[in-house]
Amino acid sequence: MCRIYGHFNAVVPPDDLARVSELQRHGGPDQQGCSVGPTWSLGSNRLAVMDPAGGRQPYRSGSGAVHVVLNGEIYNHAELRARLRASGHRFTDHCDGSILPALYERYGDAFVDHLDGMYAIAVLDLRAEPRLVLATDHLGMKPLYYHWDERRGALYFSSEIPALLAFPEVSAEVWTPGLEAYLASKTPFGEQTLFRDVAVLPPAVTAVFDRAGRLRVRRRPAPSPSPAPETGSRPDGLRALLHREVDALLEADVPLASITSGGLDSSLVTTLATGRAPGLHTFNIAYTGSWPEDERHFARLVSDHAGTAYHQVELDPKELPDLLPRVVWHLGQPNADPITVSSYALFAAVREAGFTVALTGDGADEVFGGYGRMRAAAEAAERGGPWYQPYLDELAVLPAARRGRLYTADYAAALGAAPALPASATEALRSGPGTVLDRITAFEIGHRLPAYHLRRVDHLSMASSVEVRLPFCQQSVVRHGVRLPDRERIHGGSVKRALYDAARGLLPDAVLAREKQPFTLPIAAMLTPGWPLWDYARDLLATDRLRRTGELDPGAVDRLFADQAARPSNATALALWALLVYEIWREQFGAAPTVTPTAARTVATTVGRTVPPARGPRDVAS
Known part of the structure; x- marks a missing residue:
């Protein structure tokens, strides 16, 4: 690497x-x-x-x-x-x-x-x-x-x-x-x-x-997909395939660990890896204090079940204003998922503990149909209802109509009719070959996975000199997953059916039965008055700053803050978080929008800036 x-x-x-x-x-x-x-x-x-x-x-x-x-x-x-x-x-x-x-x-x-x-x-x-x-x-x-x-x-x-x-x-x-x-x-x-x-x-x-x-x-053309296996052999065949790929990815001349969130995907990778790597070390990240959607007990359960050496990494939410600029810098452009901070801190702890390579479960949701938005779209299409725009709205920070209300008149005019997503991608999604789930899977794998997940994983792991390996992204696994019929991915309200079937008997029942939740940080609770993240966001999204750039309507942003203060919600918190990340990026790189008379600062000045150091996470249990 x-x-x-x-x-x-x-x-x-x-x-x-x-x-x-x-x-x-x-x-x-x-x-x-x-x-x-x-x-x-x-x-x-x-x-x-x-x-x-x-x-x-x-x-x-x-x-x-x-x-x-x-x-x-x-x-x-x-x-x-x-x-x-x-x-x-x-x-x-x-x-x-x-x-x-x-x-x-x-x-x-x-x-x-x-x-x-x-x-x-x-x-x-x-x-x-x-x-x-x-x-x-x-x-x-x-x-x-x-x-x-x-x-x-x-x-x-x-x-x-x-x-x-x-x-x-x-x-x-x-x-x-x-x-x-x-x-x-x-x-x-x-x-x-x-x-x-x-x-x-x-x-x-x-x-x-x-x-x-x-x-x-x-x-380059994609390799010809392998024929789908017979129904009776699917769980055993997929389990054997994943075992081979995990084993292949364990080859390294430096210490190797595994990331375990406590969900299906990373837990399955971790458990399979212990066959060839006994004594494997696993890492989970959580936030100090009591927060919604804390997964550490599931991660510990998987570690105990698989016999790994467990590391519980904790990050203090008060550190977020220090960490976020470093995260944005390493990404090079905005990514609105709050998981970015968790990922950056987690990989820093992995490296500090002496590990250079880490296995993760990224890619399984895209390949095997694991997202709620995929299920909702497939079910809506099966009923003959609208699915295309609701699916796209689920990908967005805000639906199209609400995004437009954030913009100044000048920025809206500068946008014109430019599509927000690549036209070739949305055309294939709307009317390409295959079932609706086939087209959504192709869109997720071909467009969202590289841009939203894989670049994030690469940049934030390598920020701490850690190489991440991704068994679910191996060509043989992707070919297997996309060849599965719809019912083996999503059916009857269930997602990732083939993967759950392959994991039965390998993982604790509590992990298989739990509700899916994102591996992220609870920003709806943290982005509220009285917390450092709230004050930081208010400062960076102040009216005078927004007026200088000319893209965002300060009044519309103020209304988001007022809504979040009165009625905290994940949707409003995500919108504020996304705008905060964008403003940090814009200031770091001196990127001046063309809708304002402000001249962009020179590259030599911006790339020469030193991002202030931040205190790192703690590995509180090994």
Whole structure:
């Protein structure tokens, strides 16, 4: 696992490259390396997981003409290494990424078709006319941001947005529809970020950039899905599949732990992992005091049942105003889910306890149909009722009509008819092939999962130099899940039916019988008068600040505060939280909306700002 960066067909001074690297050092503290030519660079900050003594990046071919950097893990590296050795290639270590130059030399751009893993890869091929190849994994587990200056024919890329903005040629100007896109889906979906000049490569993409300044982006076809198993074998077959994938993801040359919220998904991963990793350490996070939806007793129950070493991490709610700016900085753009703070604090505790790799249960809800909104939409469609707009409203911070009331007239006019979500995605959702549940699943996996979940997990774990591995996001598991008939995912008011069936007998009955609840923090209770988070939000969303930016109507925001003070609710608290996160982001990066005369501050100033340190969570029980 690493952070990568580089440029092609441009001249970048060494000091600027050093700045880019330094801004990602938290994600790769073990070794820094950079190959540099007159008009290109390829750099890496390495977090050593496989063969810590070897695996120095950039990796190079035997001829020295192919340079590669990798962010991620290649799980089938041993098999590929054996195949390449048989054809004459030689390797001096067993690091997973060391195989990539030889694999590229043998298969060209199709080298990624042979990979099982999570990755963002950059290949610089200098054998003939120089070319740069960028590739992402099938779900976008390892994000890669880029800026293509079409006029100058130059490309810049990095694993994190703040580092990309350190290239002087990349502007921090805000994308005008960004606020609406953010509030419509809690973080922007698709390739566009909230920065006008910054895009993110989609999942399953191979992009080729040549000396002529042409960028060709090709979406790789999904592997043919495996046939759905016979009904009688489904629980055993799925259980065996998950066991194989969890076992494969346990390979590491550094200490490994598991995250256990106490829900089905993470509990199942943890329990399966103990077969090959006895003495596994598990981590759960909760907040000091007594709060609604506290899950620690379920997490402890799973730990006792599986025989793991349990770590209870506690975070004081008074720390939220200190932590939130750090969370927003590492994300690079707003994400409205309050789980971001929990995730950041939890991974910091994992690293502090001495662990470099953590397994999680992310992705199961998308693949197996675990969300209430998916059930509601599927049931509404079955009755012939409306499902499309109610489903989209469930994804949003606020439904479309209520969002519009927050905006100033100038911002509403600047938005025009720009869609809040990528049009191609919503068209496929509304009228694509398959059942309504098929289309929703494809939308969740293809758009929401990469943008809303996977980038968050990647950035907030790597902020503390922790690599997260995701068994439910493995290609074989995804193929299995999407091939299940609707009734095996959602039926009769139940969700994730196939996964629950596979877990029976492995998990305590209390875990299987409990109501699903989000792994997050109780902001409806914390975002009330008298708590530090309330005062912090009032200060950041003050009338004079909002008037300067010109996007949000101060009166409408004040009414949200008044409603929350009089009648605290999750919906109003989430709206205030989302606006608070957006304002922190806007101030950190100097992103000035184009609807106001305020000029955006320079990138050099904003990326040079030091985010104040915050006290971390406590591991109160081991």
